[in-house]
Amino acid sequence: MINRHVRVAVVQSAPTLFVKQSALDKITSLTREAAGKGARLIVFPEVFLPGYPRGLSFGVRVGSRSHEGRKDWQRYWESSIEVPGPETNILGELAKELEVYLVIGVVERDQEFSSGTLYNSMIYIGPDGTFLGKHRKLVPTGSERLLWGQGDGSTLTVIETPFGNLGGLICWENYMPLARTAMYAQGIDIYIAPTADARDTWQATIRHIACEGRCYVISCNQFTTKATYPTDLAYYGDIREDNDVLSRGGSAIVGPLGEYIVEPLYNKEGILFATLDLDEVTRSRFDFDVVGHYSRPDVFQLVVNDRKQEIVSKMAYSD
Template sequence: MTAIPENHLKIAMAQIAPVWLNKQATLEKIKKAIIEAAQEGAELIVFGEGVLPGYPYWLALTGGAEWNKDVVKELHAHYARNCVDIDAGDLEEVCTLSRKHNIAIYLGIIERPQDRGGHSLYASLVYINQEGEIQSVHRKLQPTYDERLTWSPGDGHGLQVHPLKQFTVGGLNCWENWMPLPRAALYGQGENLHIAVWPGSDYNTKDITRFIARESRSFVVSVSSRMHISDFPKDTPHYEELVKNAPELLSNGGSCIAGPDGEFIVHPDITTEGNIYHTIDFNRVYEERQNFDAVGHYSRPDVTQLHVNRERQSTVKLSPSS
């Protein structure tokens, strides 16, 4: 396989559906997508928001806001049992594949973290470098609308960027891509490759992808899942009620890439189920920063500055035992 120049980066967008709310089966699909991407020479693979183990579609299908409703509580418990405990090693096999194939990974998970007690759930975006090391776990700052009935608000600890060849890469979850200050927090750390992950739909990706690219003069990679009614496993609690109320297609994908000039180089894709590939050229970043750089020559830090709290939040801070 021909070596990819240092200023180029081959990206795989994994537009796949989870085996909904089944952690182990979805992990197998994720591992398969990673192996296929590595065989195609990809150096970075990106998965959609919360693909492991899936988006909480039941909230819109079962009257999720009704207080103390059994169906909602039982589905939430099923969800929690299939969410990701990083400390317990749930991502070890993914990290091993990353290291084996020298491929970086952005993976959307629903996390059940021990540092917040081990019971509440967070929509998190995990970055694994090409050495198979987890470098950051960004917990979504503010779940959107009915997501707040099952996901908890995160913190600023994951507002981090990472070197990847000549690029500096960072990422946000779904609608927090619309939040100007978290975007600026990443721009200010040198981000020039922005990863935006979504549960699905070109409705979400078709405008904001180009807007962020034009604002930041960066590449923007938006990756979404796809989800059909057939992706609900039949052993899911309250399966019959879910499929009775669900549309045939819950998420149509819409994964895409915009260049630093704000124009699409991969238009929103609503047909592919699997990996979508494209190679980007870092030189385009320098070309577009010539006339505008939001945190460089076109900024005025003497007038406006952003202060970011990146401390990981926890209810309990334990002093060392004697």
């Protein structure tokens, strides 16, 4: 009989910004802690590896960039990872040792066309150590566009697991109704929503998604203080006068009828735990199935381009 229960852990923490090894060390220690308490699905926040550079300007103004800002960005680039690559292999070994699924937000360095582009990505690793897939954020928000390129429809990823279908979108992608619909149409049961948004309004978003998609929603945010920022950054002064707590967190777990399974955690590091009963997803869809009996394909249809977009296409010609 298929086990439709899974114990999950949601990590709310932050590494030392721009220090890859700090993130890897934290992922290792916190994964071990969570697995030791029975978790089999462990989720880390948006771009946990190597951190979310909240408050930094990188010396950018409309129409101009600075040399010092380019050097700060280079540090970010140097702390990014290739997916798959050496770091995902390390994380795969960890997942295999502990027999857990890992979902981790990373800064991904493009390795196909140009090493100069970074992506805000979410990676999935299985309990046998296999790299299962990734999702690249479709639209970086606001000034995030200075840091990350745009993903495409080829990484609207949903992973089949023994306990249900696993996938998700990153931060404000979750405000994109058509992107959500594309995920629902793949039968998503556990919806991962890593974020950098610690405002009260985010909680309304994740509860709505759970109720709309009739799925569990796992929202994961960093708890970040100025102590996690290297003080030798050229633009450290951007945050010097800010409050010590730069992101208060707000990680939470929501059930498929929109109720909290674990309420938001604020103003401290921690790990949230819950045992999810996937039969609750089935029961919740009795009266509302957003892409099933509550859809109207005769009125509304969504077209998703899931092809990988390529800047250069090679064509073979024959004589």
